[in-house]
Amino acid sequence: MFLVIFICSIAGFVQAQNTEANKSVLITGANRGLGLELCKQFIKDGYTVYGTARKPSEAVELKATGSIVLQLDVTSEESIEALAESLKGKPLDILINNAGYFGPNKIGTKMDNIHNLTRKEIEMCFAVNTMGPIFVTQALLPNLEMGDTKKIINMSTRSSIISNARGGAWGYRVSKAGLNMVTSTLHGELYKKGFIVVSVAPGHNKTDMGTERGKLMPEESMPLLKKVIEELTPEQSSGFWYYNGKELPW
Ligand SMILES: NC(=O)c1ccc[n+]([C@@H]2O[C@H](COP(=O)([O-])OP(=O)(O)OC[C@H]3O[C@@H](n4cnc5c(N)ncnc54)[C@H](OP(=O)(O)O)[C@@H]3O)[C@@H](O)[C@H]2O)c1
Secondary structure (H helix, E strand, O other): OOHHHHHHHHHHHHHHOOOOOEEEEEEOOOOOOHHHHHHHHHHHHEEEEEEOOOOOOHHHHHHHOOOEEEEOOOOHHHHHHHHHHHHHOOOOOOOEOOOOOOOOOOOOOOOOOOOOOHHHHHHHHHHHHHHHHHHHHHHHHHHHHHHOOHHHHHHHHHHHHHHOOOOHHHHHHHHHHHHHHHHHHHHHHHHHHEEEEEEOOOOOOOEEEEEOOOOEEEHHHHHHEEEHHHHOOHHHHEEEOOOOOEEEOO
8 A cells, every 4th residue: 555655656746746847838039139048048958949030040049058949030931830840749838929020119219209110110119019929820729739837928118018018119019919919819819729829018127228327137937937827727817917026907
């Protein structure tokens, strides 16, 4: 009897230890910035990590993390189709739609206002920040359906909060507010199938996009964001979560 209990305990322990080793995550825009740091954090915990890059041959740092590097331009139908084809039949637990585009002007500069706004800026922001996550998610739904945790994480920003808008960053703000609606709409369709869909905001980080003015280093914010993602419950689906776990308004 004792022997049976002992063997069962060991089996349970081994299973618990393997839980994360068996999990997989795909992170878009993973060759630099926050995506790269997220890859490092998930690899550290034994996940199978798929990191995407527009130019895999140049993604030296990403390769060095031990991630499986896949080509993806989120604005290209062919690229999204090829990604889905290369992952056919493979379960995916977490999709992080991280790839993002800010626009041609730094925030608050002379050109960053309604007078100088161009159609091209708005179109590119929508193509990367709003339509990208829609069609990447659509293509990877069969993989997510096979996964255990079925989490879709859309990397948004506090700049998308309607009451926060103080002018400027037009394409970025409007397209990320659109991304938040993507989160809500996906939740509406997928929640009953066991999916958890959220928007998250990473805080202002020192990256190419966040610039030197960023208050956080990705090495400090991304472990916290990873924890938020791992601890998400079904009740939190359709919400907007800050990297430190606080809920944000839309
Ligand atoms: N940094 C911050 O303070 C901050 C704050 C709030 C929200 N965010 C959000 O967090 C995410 C990551 O930001 P970050 O600071 O790491 O930005 P980043 O340093 O500018 O990196 C952006 C990443 O997105 C990729 N990307 C851009 N266009 C793409 C496309 N068409 N297809 C595929 N990948 C594309 C880039 O690839 P290439 O190298 O090929 O260009 C790069 O890997 C973004 O969604 C951003 O909006 C960041």
